[in-house]
Amino acid sequence: MIWQFIKKQGLLLWRNPMQLLLVVGLPIVLITILGTALGGTMNGEPPKINLKVALIEHEDEEKQINRFIEDFSDELPPEMIESIQKGEEFRFIQTLKDTVFGHEDIKAFIDFQEMDLKDKDQILNDSTYTSVIEVPEHFTYEMLEGILTNQNNQPALLVLNNEGSQVGAKIVNDILVQYQDKIGLTNFLAANHLDPSILQSTEEMRFSETVSINQSQPVTSKEYYTVGMAVMNVLFVASTIGTFAFIERKIFVFNRIILANVTRWIYFSAVCLSGTLFSFFHLLIVFGFAWVFFDVSWANIPLFILVSSAFAISVGGIAALLTAISYRFKSEVVTSFFSSILVTIMAVLGGSFFPLGDSSVLLQTLGNFTPNGAGMSAYLAVLRGDELEAISGHLIFLVCFGFAAIAAAAVSFPKRGANI
Amino acid sequence: MLELINLSKKFKQVHAVENLNMFIEKGEIIGLLGPNGAGKSTAITMLSSLVEPSSGDVKFNGKSILKNPAQLRNIVGMVPQDIALYSDLTAEENLQFFGRIYKIKGVELKRKIDEVLKLIGLTDRRKDVVKKYSGGMKRRLNIGVALLHEPEFLIMDEPTVGIDPQSRNYILETVKRLNREKQITILYTSHYMEEVEFLCDRIYIMDQGNLIASGTKDEIKSILSAEKVISIKADNMNDAFIGSLKENPLVNRMVVSEKEVTIMAGKEVNIFSPLIKMAEDSQLDLHSLDIKTPTLEDVFLHLTGRALRD
Ligand SMILES: Nc1ncnc2c1ncn2[C@@H]1O[C@H](COP(=O)(O)OP(=O)(O)O)[C@@H](O)[C@H]1O
Numbered sequence: 001m002i003w004q005f006i007k008k009q010g011l012l013l014w015r016n017p018m019q020l021l022l023v024v025g026l027p028i029v030l031i032t033i034l035g036t037a038l039g040g041t042m043n044g045e046p047p048k049i050n051l052k053v054a055l056i057e058h059e060d061e062e063k064q065i066n067r068f069i070e071d072f073s074d075e076l077p078p079e080m081i082e083s084i085q086k087g088e089e090f091r092f093i094q095t096l097k098d099t100v101f102g103h104e105d106i107k108a109f110i111d112f113q114e115m116d117l118k119d120k121d122q123i124l125n126d127s128t129y130t131s132v133i134e135v136p137e138h139f140t141y142e143m144l145e146g147i148l149t150n151q152n153n154q155p156a157l158l159v160l161n162n163e164g165s166q167v168g169a170k171i172v173n174d175i176l177v178q179y180q181d182k183i184g185l186t187n188f189l190a191a192n193h194l195d196p197s198i199l200q201s202t203e204e205m206r207f208s209e210t211v212s213i214n215q216s217q218p219v220t221s222k223e224y225y226t227v228g229m230a231v232m233n234v235l236f237v238a239s240t241i242g243t244f245a246f247i248e249r250k251i252f253v254f255n256r257i258i259l260a261n262v263t264r265w266i267y268f269s270a271v272c273l274s275g276t277l278f279s280f281f282h283l284l285i286v287f288g289f290a291w292v293f294f295d296v297s298w299a300n301i302p303l304f305i306l307v308s309s310a311f312a313i314s315v316g317g318i319a320a321l322l323t324a325i326s327y328r329f330k331s332e333v334v335t336s337f338f339s340s341i342l343v344t345i346m347a348v349l350g351g352s353f354f355p356l357g358d359s360s361v362l363l364q365t366l367g368n369f370t371p372n373g374a375g376m377s378a379y380l381a382v383l384r385g386d387e388l389e390a391i392s393g394h395l396i397f398l399v400c401f402g403f404a405a406i407a408a409a410a411v412s413f414p415k416r417g418a419n420i
Numbered sequence: 421m422l423e424l425i426n427l428s429k430k431f432k433q434v435h436a437v438e439n440l441n442m443f444i445e446k447g448e449i450i451g452l453l454g455p456n457g458a459g460k461s462t463a464i465t466m467l468s469s470l471v472e473p474s475s476g477d478v479k480f481n482g483k484s485i486l487k488n489p490a491q492l493r494n495i496v497g498m499v500p501q502d503i504a505l506y507s508d509l510t511a512e513e514n515l516q517f518f519g520r521i522y523k524i525k526g527v528e529l530k531r532k533i534d535e536v537l538k539l540i541g542l543t544d545r546r547k548d549v550v551k552k553y554s555g556g557m558k559r560r561l562n563i564g565v566a567l568l569h570e571p572e573f574l575i576m577d578e579p580t581v582g583i584d585p586q587s588r589n590y591i592l593e594t595v596k597r598l599n600r601e602k603q604i605t606i607l608y609t610s611h612y613m614e615e616v617e618f619l620c621d622r623i624y625i626m627d628q629g630n631l632i633a634s635g636t637k638d639e640i641k642s643i644l645s646a647e648k649v650i651s652i653k654a655d656n657m658n659d660a661f662i663g664s665l666k667e668n669p670l671v672n673r674m675v676v677s678e679k680e681v682t683i684m685a686g687k688e689v690n691i692f693s694p695l696i697k698m699a700e701d702s703q704l705d706l707h708s709l710d711i712k713t714p715t716l717e718d719v720f721l722h723l724t725g726r727a728l729r730d
C-alpha cells in the first residue's frame with residue numbers, strides 16, 4: 001500500500017521536469033558555478049606532498065653483523081648470537097629501508113632511493129631531494145655493541161635536510177624519530193635480555209598510527225561547497241513532498257484516500273518514506289555528479305551511504321512535519337516559508353555557504369543542531385577520513401531528529417483531514 | 421439504507437446545514453437540488469463520513485457512522501464536486517492508484533480498469549495525462565474513479581458543472597444506466613433542475629442550509645397547485661414594465677431575465693388584462709404570454725422568491 005503512494009509520488013515528480021530540474025539541477029548548477037569560480041584561487045587538491053629521500057651507506061650491514069658475531073661469540077650466550085644471526089630487528093638499516101620507507105603509505109608520498117657513496121656530492125647539489133640520510137661506517141656494529149654490551153656510545157644517523165623544503169624535512173625527521181624510538185625500545189628489551197621479537201606487533205601498531213595522522217587530509221574548498229550545496233538543496237525535496245501532499249488535500253484527492261479506508265498512519269508513513277527515499281537518491285545523484293565532474297570522491301563508501309541514509313531520514317521527517325502543519329492550518333504558507341526563508345537560514349547556520357562554526361563555538365553547536373548542519377559535519381568528517389565513531393553523534397542526532405519530526409507530525413495530524 | 425437525522429454543520433459564522441432530515445432507500449436515485457451555497461456539498465461530506473457534523477447523526481442500516489464509518493465507506497463511491505485526480509498522471513495511472521488503495525490487484529484491477537474506461541468512454545485516451553483532457557473528459561474520469569471498486573451507493577456532487585452539453589448528456593445517460601443495470605443507489609446533487617427532473621425518483625430541495633421541500637416530482641410540483649406560472653416574452657423588455665409588475669399586488673413572485681419575465685399569480689385571479697395594459701403603457705413589444713407547466717425551478721421561486729440560478 002505504502003509502496004503505491006511512493007510510486008505515485010515518484011511518477012508525479014518525474015512528470016514535473018521543472019520541479020525535478022529545480023530540486024536536482026539547482027545544487028548541480030551551484031556546485032558547478034562555485035567549483036569553477038573557486039577553481040583558480042582555492043583549487044581543489046591539497047598541496048601534494050611528494051618527498052624524495054636518499055640513503056647512503058658507508059658499509060654493508062650484513063658484513064658488520066658477521067664481524068660483530070665473530071668478535072663477540074665468546075662473550076654472549078649462544079641464543080643471543082643466533083637471534084642476531086636471524087633477527088630482523090637487529091638489522092637496523094634494513095628495517096629502515098623495508099618497514100619504514102618501504103611501508104605502503106609512506107611510499108605513497110616519499111620517493112626513497114638507495115644511493116652509492118660516490119653520488120653523494122651530486123645528490124647534495126640536487127635541490128629535488130628533501131633529505132639525505134647518511135649511515136656512517138660501523139653504524140650497525142656499534143649499535144649492536146652499544147645495546148648488547150651496555151656501552152653508552154651509540155652511533156647516530158646523519159641527516160642532511162634541504163633548506164628549501166622545511167615541511168618535507170620535518171616529516172622525514174618525524175619518521176626517523178619514530179624509528180629511533182623503536183630502536184630505543186629494542187635496546188631496552190635486549191639490554192634486559194628479553195626477546196626483541198615481541199616488537200614486531202608493537203611496531204605495526206606504531207606505524208599505523210603515524211599513517212592515520214597522515215591520512216587525515218584537509219577538506220578542499222571544492223569538497224566543502226559540494227557538501228554544502230547538497231545538504232542545503234536536499235531540503236527542497238522535503239518541501240516538494242510537502243507541497244504534493246498539500247495539493248492532494250486541496251484537490252480533494254485526499255478525500256478519496258480517506259474513503260478508501262486508508263488510515264492517516266499509512267498516508268503519513270508514505271509521506272515520510274517517499275521523503276527519505278527521494279532525498280537519498282537526490283544525494284546520490286548530486287554527489288555522483290560531483291564525483292564524476294569535480295573529482296569529489298569518497299574513499300569510505302559504506303560510511304558515505306550511512307551518512308546519506310541518516311540524513312535522508314531527517315529530511316523525510318521534515319517532509320512529514322511540513323505536511324502535517326500545512327494540513328492543520330489548511331494553508332501552504334508554512335511550506336513556502338520553509339522553502340523560501342527557513343532553508344536559507346538553516347543553510348547559513350549549517351555552514352553551507354561558509355564555515356560559520358569557525359567563528360564561534362555557539363554557532364557551531366547551533367549549526368550541528370540543524371539536520372543539514374549535522375549532515376554536513378558528518379560528510380566533511382568522512383571526507384577527512386574519520387571513522388564511524390567520530391561521526392556517530394551526528395548520525396544519532398539525524399535519525400532522532402527524523403523520528404521526532406515524524407512523531408510530532410503524527411500527533412498534530414488532523415483526525416479527519418477531509419475538505420469540503 | 422441511509423438516514424440523516426437533524427444533521428447540522430456550523431462554520432464560524434455560517435450555518436452551512438441546519439437540521440437536515442433525509443432518507444435514502446436502496447436502488448433509488450435521489451436528487452439534492454439547491455443554488456450555490458445552499459449547503460449541498462457540506463451535507464454530502466457529512467453523510468459520507470468525511471466531515472463530522474456539528475450536531476445530528478447519520479445512520480447506515482440503522483447504525484451510526486460517526487464512530488464507525490468503515491462499513492459505509494466500503495460501499496460508497498464519491499464523485500466530488502471538484503476534479504479530484506492527479507493531473508500529471510494518465511487516466512490509467514489514476515485508476516491504477518485509486519484501485520490499489522482499495523486493495524484491488526492484478527488481473528482483477530486490469531479488468532475493472534478496462535470496464536470503467538469503456539463505461540466513461542475514455543478507452544482510447546487511457547494513456548494520456550489528465551492535464552490534456554477537456555473539461556468533459558476530466559469529469560467523466562472523476563466519475564470513473566469512483567466506480568472502480570463497484571460501489572453500491574454512488575454520491576455525485578454536481579458532476580456536470582462546466583462542461584459541454586454532449587458530455588453532460590453522456591454523463592446523465594450513464595448515471596441512469598448505472599442505476600438501472602447495476603442497481604446502484606445514487607445521490608445526485610445539482611443546481612440544474614432539468615438534470616434532477618430527468619434523473620431522480622425523489623428530490624430534496626435545499627436553500628441557505630435548510631430543506632425547503634421534498635418528495636417525488638409530482639408531490640413537489642403540487643406545492644404550486646394554488647398558483648399559475650406565466651412567462652412573458654418581449655424583445656424590448658424595459659424597466660417601466662418591470663417596475664409596474666413589481667408594484668402590482670396580483671403578482672406574487674417574479675424572476676427577470678433579459679427578454680423574459682416569469683411571474684406567479686393566484687390560480688383564480690385574472691391577470692391577463694392587467695398584464696396587456698401594463699405592456700401597452702410601457703410600450704413593450706409583447707412577443708408572447710404563456711401559461712407554463714410548473715417546473716422545479718418555479719417551485720424554488722415560489723418557496724424562496726429567488727431563482728435557482730442567478
Ligand atoms: N470550510 C468552510 N469554512 C467556512 N464556510 C464554509 C466552508 N465550506 C462551506 N462553507 C460555507 O457553507 C455554505 C454551504 O456551502 P456548500 O456546502 O459548499 O454549498 P453548495 O455545495 O450547495 O454550493 C456556504 O455559505 C459556504 O460559504
Ligand SMILES: [Mg+2]
Nearest residue numbers: 460461462501
Ligand atoms: Mg457544492
